[in-house]
Structures are given as structure tokens and as C-alpha cells.
Amino acid sequence: MTLDHFPQGPQDASYAPLVKGDRVATPMYEDPAIFDVEMEKIFGKTWVWVGHESEVPDKGNFKLSVVGTQPVIISRDRKGALHVLVNRCRHRAATVCEIKKGKTSSFQCPYHGWGYALDGSLRGVPYTEGYNTDFDKKDYGLKKLKVETYQGMIFASFNMDVEPLEDFLGNAKLWIDLFMKQGGGFPVKTLGEHQFKVPMNWKIQLENTTDAYHFPVVHKSFMQSLDGEATQQFSFLEDDDGWVEDLGNGHSVMVMMPELNDLDDNLDAPIPERFEALAETLRADYDEAQVRRIVRAVGGCGFNLNLFPNAACSLSFFRILRPVSVQETEIRHIALGMDGGPEAANQMRMRLHEHFQGPMGFGSPDDAEVWERVQRGSAGAGDLDVMVNRGVGLEDTSPNGLPKGDISAETGMRAAYRKWQEMMA
Amino acid sequence: MKDMTTDSKITLDAAVQFLWMEADILDRNDFDAWLPLWHGGHYIIPIGDDVTDFANNLNIAYDDADMRKARAARLSGGFSISAAPPARTVRTVSRFVITEEAPGAITIRSALHVVEDKFGRQRMFAANVEHKLIATENGIRITQKVVRLLNSDGMLTSISYLF
Numbered sequence: 001m002t003l004d005h006f007p008q009g010p011q012d013a014s015y016a017p018l019v020k021g022d023r024v025a026t027p028m029y030e031d032p033a034i035f036d037v038e039m040e041k042i043f044g045k046t047w048v049w050v051g052h053e054s055e056v057p058d059k060g061n062f063k064l065s066v067v068g069t070q071p072v073i074i075s076r077d078r079k080g081a082l083h084v085l086v087n088r089c090r091h092r093a094a095t096v097c098e099i100k101k102g103k104t105s106s107f108q109c110p111y112h113g114w115g116y117a118l119d120g121s122l123r124g125v126p127y128t129e130g131y132n133t134d135f136d137k138k139d140y141g142l143k144k145l146k147v148e149t150y151q152g153m154i155f156a157s158f159n160m161d162v163e164p165l166e167d168f169l170g171n172a173k174l175w176i177d178l179f180m181k182q183g184g185g186f187p188v189k190t191l192g193e194h195q196f197k198v199p200m201n202w203k204i205q206l207e208n209t210t211d212a213y214h215f216p217v218v219h220k221s222f223m224q225s226l227d228g229e230a231t232q233q234f235s236f237l238e239d240d241d242g243w244v245e246d247l248g249n250g251h252s253v254m255v256m257m258p259e260l261n262d263l264d265d266n267l268d269a270p271i272p273e274r275f276e277a278l279a280e281t282l283r284a285d286y287d288e289a290q291v292r293r294i295v296r297a298v299g300g301c302g303f304n305l306n307l308f309p310n311a312a313c314s315l316s317f318f319r320i321l322r323p324v325s326v327q328e329t330e331i332r333h334i335a336l337g338m339d340g341g342p343e344a345a346n347q348m349r350m351r352l353h354e355h356f357q358g359p360m361g362f363g364s365p366d367d368a369e370v371w372e373r374v375q376r377g378s379a380g381a382g383d384l385d386v387m388v389n390r391g392v393g394l395e396d397t398s399p400n401g402l403p404k405g406d407i408s409a410e411t412g413m414r415a416a417y418r419k420w421q422e423m424m425a
Numbered sequence: 426m427k428d429m430t431t432d433s434k435i436t437l438d439a440a441v442q443f444l445w446m447e448a449d450i451l452d453r454n455d456f457d458a459w460l461p462l463w464h465g466g467h468y469i470i471p472i473g474d475d476v477t478d479f480a481n482n483l484n485i486a487y488d489d490a491d492m493r494k495a496r497a498a499r500l501s502g503g504f505s506i507s508a509a510p511p512a513r514t515v516r517t518v519s520r521f522v523i524t525e526e527a528p529g530a531i532t533i534r535s536a537l538h539v540v541e542d543k544f545g546r547q548r549m550f551a552a553n554v555e556h557k558l559i560a561t562e563n564g565i566r567i568t569q570k571v572v573r574l575l576n577s578d579g580m581l582t583s584i585s586y587l588f
């Protein structure tokens with residue numbers, strides 16, 4: 001076979017029919033050709049969450065990230081402006097940075113020494129005399145993505161004509177604003193992260209962040225490890241005040257504990273027993289109003305906000321997915337805390353995060369197990385569909401005029417798949 | 426062990442035998458036997474190689490006695506899908522280095538390799554482990570164990586057993 005005849009993927013194929021409203025076709029988890037098109041038509045076109053501003057707080061800071069399967073660098077230049085650059089030398093493609101996070105004044109390619117500024121422009125080329133006079137460094141800057149931020153979250157897009165980030169987030173903005181109240185009066189900052197890889201398609205994870213139905217089943221052993229008060233908090237499937245709302249653009253919110261939607265509300269309520277010791281410690285340095293605000297913020301929000309295609313503001317942390325291949329996905333669970341806030345409060349945030357999250361938490365390994373089981377099961381009877389019909393016919397309209405199902409409805413998954421369908425057409 | 430007092434010298438030989446016994450207990454998931462090997466302190470799996478202030482950093486595990494008990498209950502209770510059945514493990518502990526010694530106490534660093542098997546696929550972890558051990562009237566006990574996984578700040582896989 002010559003290179004001219006190298007097999008090509010289906011040209012202009014539409015995968016839209018694979019989403020059928022209340023169900024999706026099994027090849028969506030299984031077919032590598034679909035994965036390749038997803039990387040191009042979804043991750044190559046829309047806004048993708050790449051990081052949080054507190055990961056690159058100062059001039060000269062950088063952090064490695066990915067957009068779809070493409071390695072990128074988030075950098076803050078000498079004037080403080082953010083850039084997202086493809087981590088690929090414009091000479092012969094070597095990565096220009098392999099340090100996960102740090103501070104620098106430039107990126108130098110290790111292969112032939114091309115040097116790039118923090119904004120990606122090419123500054124230095126060794127032995128330039130080997131290039132003809134028409135060689136212009138201006139033509140060889142690192143490839144740049146479009147960058148915008150909202151509430152400290154950095155999004156990037158390969159699509160220079162993409163809609164403004166705020167339009168893309170739309171109805172989700174209100175929930176992001178609520179989520180960031182977890183700073184308890186301080187700016188929100190990242191406190192580290194747990195990372196683990198699961199042999200599953202990325203959409204299995206996308207579904208899960210808006211799936212309350214699994215909680216009492218998969219997370220039974222986590223529930224058993226809580227005291228009575230906290231168990232009460234996580235029994236949202238028995239309460240009937242939660243809901244799932246389709247926010248448009250593939251985003252959705254799953255409200256588990258509505259009393260924790262706005263952390264500035266109910267500040268006069270009694271401090272829960274499990275936070276009493278923390279409150280007592282804080283009283284040494286803060287007045288009672290601040291103590292209550294910080295304590296309530298430490299417990300986190302009562303909802304999961306799912307942002308299509310790769311991010312979630314989940315209760316008290318960011319959950320970020322990275323598609324690796326059709327059957328492989330990397331998950332990051334990023335802990336959040338209060339920048340400049342009390343050490344005791346941030347310690348408790350980290351201990352709560354460690355309890356559930358991460359490769360060895362009391363929750364995540366059980367999630368990872370069932371996600372892998374979905375992938376393994378999908379190898380059978382590929383003619384059958386994957387059902388996301390829970391709550392169909394039972395939905396009503398939210399006060400914001402959006403489709404809304406009960407807490408265990410698969411409304412958020414249908415919202416995400418509708419966006420998938422639109423983008424994959 | 427019967428003649429041990431709180432200032433008995435812990436020899437390298439006694440420490441190594443203790444660590445091998447612990448490794449065997451963990452490969453058998455015998456948490457009822459593991460919990461009493463402890464005397465307070467923390468079981469820690471930090472993120473990153475240089476972290477020493479564990480309380481002020483995010484860890485993979487940071488377990489005091491209560492959390493160790495809860496973890497053991499979770500892993501052996503039969504209600505955790507990832508641990509029922511758990512992955513099977515085979516581990517070796519070797520390359521022992523004494524880093525601190527005092528009457529009735531020893532700090533020992535070792536190399537740990539764990540191979541796990543689940544769903545017919547095998548995964549491997551390697552770690553530098555540091556045990557702080559003390560002599561008690563009931564024998565050697567652990568007061569701190571720090572497991573520094575290679576790639577702890579990189580991409581791991583989910584783990585439903587103990588290192």
C-alpha cells in the first residue's frame with residue numbers, strides 16, 4: 001500500500017443519528033473513528049476548560065494542560081496576560097516544556113535550541129545563517145489558542161471564531177458565581193489535585209457528574225463511613241427537593257442539597273456539630289459573622305454543575321476529564337480552598353477532599369470500577385442502545401424557564417448528548 | 426518479643442521481619458491484623474516527592490487511627506464495588522536503609538513493588554516507604570508510615586487495597 005492510498009476516515013460523515021433523544025448508540029463508547037471526529041468537531045471547536053488562574057498566579061508562571069488530546073502550555077507573560085500555546089516546537093515538533101508547572105522567562109526547545117517567549121513568539125534560532133533571507137521568525141511562533149476566563153476558570157479554544165465564552169456558558173454563569181462563594185470571602189484557589197486514569201470512554205464520565213441515581217448504590221461504603229449528620233446530607237435521593245436542570249449548550253446542573261446552593265444564605269443557622277471544632281479554632285482570629293461564613297464555605301456547595309464537554313464544578317472541587325483514546329480517559333479532581341484564608345479551614349477542605357476523592361478515596365475507586373464496567377459491558381450486544389430515558393415525560397419547567405427533571409432524572413445526560421449531536425452533525 | 430521494653434533496641438533484623446509480616450498481612454487483606462500494628466500516628470501517601478508538611482498539603486491518603494479503621498471497614502465490609510472482590514496483590518519489600526535510630530525507636534526506608542491483578546489485567550506500583558517504628562511491651566509498633574509512590578503527582582489508577 002502506498003501512502004496515497006492510506007485509508008481515510010469517512011469524509012463529512014454525520015454521527016448525529018447515534019443520539020436518539022432518550023438513548024444513545026453503543027458505538028459512541030467503542031468506535032475509534034467516532035473518537036477522532038469528536039476530537040476535531042467538539043474538542044477542536046468549542047471552549048475547553050484548561051486550568052484555574054490560581055495555578056498560574058504570577059508573571060512568568062506556566063502550567064501544562066491539554067485540549068482534547070493536544071498538549072498545551074498555559075502561561076502568564078511579563079505583562080500578566082494569559083496565553084494557551086500548543087506544546088510543539090515549530091521546527092520539528094518536539095515539546096518545548098515537560099515540567100508540569102513552574103516559573104520561567106522563556107521556553108527553549110531541547111532539540112535544536114529554538115527559544116520562545118512566554119507569549120509564544122519565536123525569539124531565538126541558533127545558527128540562523130543556515131536559513132535563507134526570507135526566513136522570518138514572526139512566522140514560527142508557537143500555535144496559539146483563543147483564551148478567555150470566567151471567575152478564574154481558564155478556557156481555551158482552537159476555534160478563533162468561537163462565540164464569546166460568556167455566551168457559551170450562558171445559564172451556567174449563575175451557578176459558577178454561586179460555586180465560587182466557597183472562598184468564604186477569600187479568592188478561591190486550587191490546593192492540589194488527584195489524578196487517575198480509567199479504561200472508559202470520556203462520555204461515561206461526562207454522564208456521571210449529572211447522575212444522582214448511582215449515589216446510594218455505588219457510594220454505599222462512603223455513606224457508611226460518615227457520621228449521622230453527614231449521612232443525612234447525602235440522602236438526597238430520599239428527599240424530594242433536588243432537581244436536574246438543562247442549562248442549554250450541553251451544560252446542566254444537578255441540585256442535591258438546595259439549602260447549600262447559596263452559601264451566603266442561612267448564616268444564622270446553627271453550626272453543624274462536625275464543624276464545631278473548626279468554628280472554635282476560627283473564633284480566635286475572626287468575628288462570629290466571618291466564622292459562620294467560612295465554616296459554611298468549608299462544607300462546599302450543594303450542586304454539581306456540568307460544563308460540556310470537559311469540566312464540572314462538583315460540590316466542592318473541579319472535576320476535569322481528558323479524553324485519551326476511545327477507551328481511555330484521565331480524570332483530575334482538583335481541590336479548592338481559600339487564598340489567604342485560615343489554615344485550619346483549608347486543612348479541613350483538604351481532609352474532606354481526601355476522604356471521597358482520588359485514586360484511594362472512599363468514593364472515586366468505586367466510581368472508577370463502575371465506569372470500567374460500563375466500558376467492558378459495551379463490548380457485548382453492540383446493537384443495543386444505552387438508555388438515558390430516566391425522567392422522560394416527567395419533566396417540567398424550572399423557574400428560569402428551562403427543562404427540569406427530578407434529582408435522579410437523566411435530564412443532564414440528554415442535554416449533553418443533544419449538544420454532542422449538534423456538534424457532530 | 427515478650428522481653429521487649431520501650432527502650433529496647435530494635436535491630437535491623439527485627440525491623441525487617443516486622444515489615445515482611447506487615448507486607449504479608451496486607452497481601453492477605455487481613456485488616457484486623459493490620460490495625461493493631463499501629464500506635465497512633467498517620468498512614469500517609471503524599472503527592473509529590475519533597476512534601477514533609479503533610480497536614481498542609483493535599484495527600485492521596487492521610488489517615489489517623491479513625492480513618493484507618495474506616496478504611497479497613499470499607500475495604501472489608503463487602504459494600505464497596507471496587508473492593509468486592511478486591512484486586513489481588515503480590516508485593517515485595519526490600520532495599521532497607523536505617524535512617525534514624527534511638528533507644529526503642531527506628532526509622533527505616535525501604536523499596537516496595539506491588540503488582541495487582543483485576544479483570545485479568547495487571548498493574549504495577551513502586552514506592553519508597555518510610556516506617557517509623559517503636560518498641561512497646563507488646564512488640565514493635567508503627568507510629569508513622571509514608572508511602573511515596575513513583576509518579577504520585579502524575580496520572581495514577583484507582584486503588585482498592587493498602588500499600
Ligand code: FES
Nearest residue numbers: 089091092109112
Ligand atoms: S525541534 Fe525544536 S528546535 Fe528543532
Ligand SMILES: [Fe+2]
Nearest residue numbers: 214215218367
Ligand atoms: Fe460517583
